[in-house]
Amino acid sequence: MKNIEELEKSKVFNVNEIIDYKPSSIGIKIVMKKNTGSVTFASLDSGEAMSEKTSPFDHFIQVISGSAEILIGDQKYTIESGQCIVLPAYTRNSIKGISKFKMISVIIKSGYEEVI
Numbered sequence: 001m002k003n004i005e006e007l008e009k010s011k012v013f014n015v016n017e018i019i020d021y022k023p024s025s026i027g028i029k030i031v032m033k034k035n036t037g038s039v040t041f042a043s044l045d046s047g048e049a050m051s052e053k054t055s056p057f058d059h060f061i062q063v064i065s066g067s068a069e070i071l072i073g074d075q076k077y078t079i080e081s082g083q084c085i086v087l088p089a090y091t092r093n094s095i096k097g098i099s100k101f102k103m104i105s106v107i108i109k110s111g112y113e114e115v116i
Contacts, residue, residue, distance in 0.1 A: 007031050015064050019043045021100050026050065037108040044068070044097035052094040057107050059087040066101025070094075 007013060007029075019029045019041045026048050031039040037057075041064075044050070052071070061070065062084040070077045070085055071094045078098065079085055087093045095103075 006033065015041060015104065016102065019102060021045055021102075024048065036110040037106070040105045041102065042105060043102045044095070044100070046097050046099050049094060049096035052092055054090060054092045055087070055107070056089055057109050058089050059093070060106040061085050061087065061095070062104045062106075064102040064104060067098040068101050068103065069096045069098055071096075 007018070019027050021027070021043050022045065024045055026045075027043040029041040031041060033040075042050075061079070063079050063081050065081050067078060067080040070079060070087070071092075072085075072087055073091050073093075077085060081101075
């Protein structure tokens with residue numbers, strides 16, 4: 001695993017100040033990245049989109065500001081500041097900024113075994 005700069009531990013951060021909007025692009029800031037999962041902040045300019053993908057893990061998205069169009073399979077969802085959605089494992093999905101938006105993305109790669 002390559003060396004990834006994470007946020008400093010035991011320090012208070014304001015999510016909206018950690019990552020800025022970049023004109024006509026997507027910004028990514030890794031909070032934590034481990035073998036068992038990751039937490040990432042992202043900002044997308046209006047009209048920018050993340051590539052369509054399929055993951056073997058559920059993917060939690062919470063919009064911090066702005067709004068986005070989320071495609072899960074063939075179903076489109078619009079989510080706005082304060083709302084969240086879980087992208088199911090093994091289902092194609094994509095994320096597009098309707099307006100400038102920021103989000104928190106959480107992927108947990110362990111615990112898919114039967115929960116007792």
